[in-house]
Amino acid sequence: MHFSSRLLEQAVDEFGRLPGVGKKTALRLVLHLLKQSDGEVARFTGAINQLKEQIKYCKTCFNIADVDTCEICASPKRDKEIICVVEDTRDVMAIENTNQYQGVYHVLGGLISPMDGVGPADLKIEALIDRLKTGEVKEVILALSATMEGDTTIFYLYRKLKDFDVQISTIARGIAFGGELEYVDEVTLGRSIATRIPYERSVG
Amino acid sequence: MHFSSRLLEQAVDEFGRLPGVGKKTALRLVLHLLKQSDGEVARFTGAINQLKEQIKYCKTCFNIADVDTCEICASPKRDKEIICVVEDTRDVMAIENTNQYQGVYHVLGGLISPMDGVGPADLKIEALIDRLKTGEVKEVILALSATMEGDTTIFYLYRKLKDFDVQISTIARGIAFGGELEYVDEVTLGRSIATRIPYERSVG
The missing domain is CATH 1.10.8.420 (RecR Domain 1)
Known part of the structure; x- marks a missing residue:
């Protein structure tokens, strides 16, 4: 040009x-x-x-905020015993939009990705461990992308967190609602069969 | 959100x-x-x-420039007898990229579009007429998009310019190089047959 x-x-x-x-x-x-x-x-x-x-980042969960403590961490209505770990603020927005979650968050600020030069020290992992040390937390939900980087980060976090007295869970992976079986990729379909759940649980 | x-x-x-x-x-x-x-x-x-x-606009052709007279208008190598009328600076860049044109330009700053509230007075049409009044110009090429707005603007300009002693031409419309006949739309195909040219001319 x-x-x-x-x-x-x-x-x-x-x-x-x-x-x-x-x-x-x-x-x-x-x-x-x-x-x-x-x-x-x-x-x-x-x-x-x-x-x-x-711009500020909440000093507890590291979500983007205009103040030192974000709205969610400051709210007395949110359950401080459950922490949902996410990659960035977009994931917080997406989960908040579901209106299904009443716990709090922890924003890592990225995912472990050796290809992009992002290691554990670049993410807010130590701060997450500090939150668990208070003993107040009962469950940590790892809500990370179903990608190589997401899986690597989940594996790393699991090893770091497993000795704490907390339930560690990951969000369910499987066929999206409205998804037709024949178009689902093999990996997803195979895993969704392997991790099948009793019908009574699937309907909530 | x-x-x-x-x-x-x-x-x-x-x-x-x-x-x-x-x-x-x-x-x-x-x-x-x-x-x-x-x-x-x-x-x-x-x-x-x-x-x-x-940002400045060339005081002759109204193309975007850092100085009062753009490089093209200032160049002694460019043929001032031919003016190519275009919609905006992107068209100048596209035509310059072809290395096929040695004349100068006139940038209208838009096309006549009643739907968008753009009338002739919003475009640099009077300035184009002033350039023709010098008597120096021999040809005006209307290189505007093959759209409703482009055609409207060409029609308007033609009426305004036809009484000057200049050749008014439009760029050729037809099937793009590499275009396969069966995929060409009817209007283009119909017009390209109606405006067919002798083979000797088509090969330059």
């Missing part, structure tokens, strides 16, 4: 660094911003700068 | 306003930025602010 302006090229380069944003998309987004009013562009960049400068 | 942080929500809202960026993508992009260093985020927002504050 040959740009008629160095300033334009710089802005497109910056947008193109975002995950999943190619050069053509970056150019489209930058030209869109350029058509907006000064105030709208200032609001766009201001929101990002403000987020970066002022 | 329930956000654990108002700052996060604001930044996601701003990203979600960009064309083609949904809420989930916006959240993914914002969380990516949040993981970058302070310097990298400052460079991202700085590039956009700088572009918006300092």
Whole structure:
């Protein structure tokens, strides 16, 4: 791409660094911003700068928050005896949307991934262990992705946590609701048969 | 979506306003930025602010530029007798990439679109007419998209320009190179037969 302006090229380069944003998309987004009013562009960049400068992480669960202790950890209605361990804030949002969970969270901030240079020390694992040392916690749910990185992290956490007097569980894996058997991949289907549960339990 | 942080929500809202960026993508992009260093985020927002504050438009062709007269208009190598009229800077880039064009450009800044509230007065049409009044221009190529808006704009420009002593042409429409006949839409195929050209001309 040959740009008629160095300033334009710089802005497109910056947008193109975002995950999943190619050069053509970056150019489209930058030209869109350029058509907006000064105030709208200032609001766009201001929101990002403000987020970066002022963002806090809950000192208990490490979820993104505007204050030192997030809403969920501060709520007297949430069950502090159950901790759901997740990768990032998106997973908290997804689980909160189900309205099925009344415990609290622990946000690791990633998954163990040697390929990406992410080791256990890069995640909030020691802080999780500290939470268990209080003896208040009865159950830890490992709600991590069904990927290689997720499984590696679950395995690592299990070894770290198994000597505590807590129930360690993982979220159920199997066929999604509405999923048709013939389209399910072999691994999922095989595992969902191996980990079958009595009918009485499956209906809650 | 329930956000654990108002700052996060604001930044996601701003990203979600960009064309083609949904809420989930916006959240993914914002969380990516949040993981970058302070310097990298400052460079991202700085590039956009700088572009918006300092961008200039060539006073002759209205292409985006860092100076008052763009590289193309300033070049003694470019043929000032031919003006290629395009919608925006992306079209200039696309045509420059072909290395087939040695004339200059005129960037309209959009296409006539009553649906989007864009009328002729919103485009750089008067400035194009002023360029023709110098008598220096011999040909105007209308290189606009083969869409309803493109055709409307071509029709409007043709009426405005036809009384000047210039050749007005449009870029050829037809089957793209590598395109298989059976997959070409009816309108394109019909027109490409109606506007067929002698073989000797088709091979340049």
